Amino acid sequence: MRFSLPRALGYLVGGLWTGQGGRKRIEARQSRNLRRLVEKVRRDSPLFHRLYADLPPSDKIELRDLPVTRKPDLMAEFDDWLTIRSLSLKKARAHLRDIGKVGVPIDDVAVFQTSGTSGEPAVIVLPSTFVEYAFGIMIARFDRGMRKLVRTVRKLGTRVTITGGRGHFAGNGFNRLVQRLYPALAKGFDLTVIEAEQPIDRLVERLNAVPNVAWIVTYPSVLAILAKEKEAGRLKIEPALFSTGGETLTDDLRERVGRAFPSLKYGILDPYGCTECLMLSFECSHGRKHVNEDWVILEAVDEAMQPVPDGTVSSTVLLTVLANDVQPFIRYDLGDCVRYSEDPCPCGSPFRSFEVEGRQATLVRVGEVTLSPLVFDLEHEDARRIQLVQTSEREFELRMLLVEDAVAGRVFEDVIGSVSRVFRENGLENVAVRASDAPPEFTASGKFHQVVLLQNAKAHRSAQSDTPHLASA
């Protein structure tokens, strides 16, 4: 696998040219890229060859002709999915089990895993052209304000990434890959990576020990923990900028972080992406997320997979990645709820903008009732971290990390009372909530879920039993 700077520049120049041409040029480019991808996957992916057998010729294909695809189905046929025959699922999994090989390519491709927030982790395969795309487009879409911001913050001090260290996640793996492929490009990248899934005291200690932390890249759930540690006076750092990803950043958390860190001159950047497509969108200096529509299609749809009008929250989104022709993601159900803006963005970008409203996968289901995890107040002055774990359909347990000298019994009593009240207010009378001695846990990718859902609690246990050797890494 090798990185070609001329090809990356090609994406950059092409990206600029497309953006300057407005909607017409964007749509023409998108349609051309789509038809080219469809032609390729029909020829080289046995799975898509079968899936598209009865469709019109590729040069007449419209997006809506193509069937929706889903992770479990694609993963079940992984060996037929790719447009290359040299990488089997068995080979990819063996690579992913070796923690020493994070960011190390296999032959001509890089392999990552998703965090499995919504069930089974997927294996993501990236060709070098995708890495070139990611670079070229990222630079093409930076507006003047953003370029200035990045330059200024870099001068202020160190950038630190806090992410999962127990697997091949793109969070730190992508940086390592770039460093391996093209060290000169990675120079501006920090390689100060701190593992999210470690005792909170050690996390705080390690951050406090980094001189001049200017910029922190992490998950919103870890950011919530940092805000709490800063409020309590234990965390001393004074960053100017946060950037987040991998989970939904709520307005409440944004405000709380702003209050906790008065040094946060540049706020929180929250570009939207996923392991399936790292450069899905870009954030402009007006704080809106714009889709890279020349290379990515993001369809907001209802439960019947029909498009919803702009301004309406979708039931899910379908992702099409035009820049990855080795592992086709075409009308791939991502499970996120988004809302496209009705008005053009004041930044003047012709690329459509949207907001992310959350993930279906994080909703709590008890009997017929569906609740947002945000309805639970899992905060207590005597606890550093509280986690509510669904252990069966109507049973939950609370895990806590208490502050020093706190009396566990009283804190548990308070929180169990408040959680039970939420269930009652939502018409759920016989839900059991009990105290647990177990400590709150991170997901394998280093996210901290305040509410762990039933299917994830199971997945978490099985993932741990699958990978005992990682514990010593």
Ligand SMILES: [Zn+2]
């Ligand atoms: Zn904008």
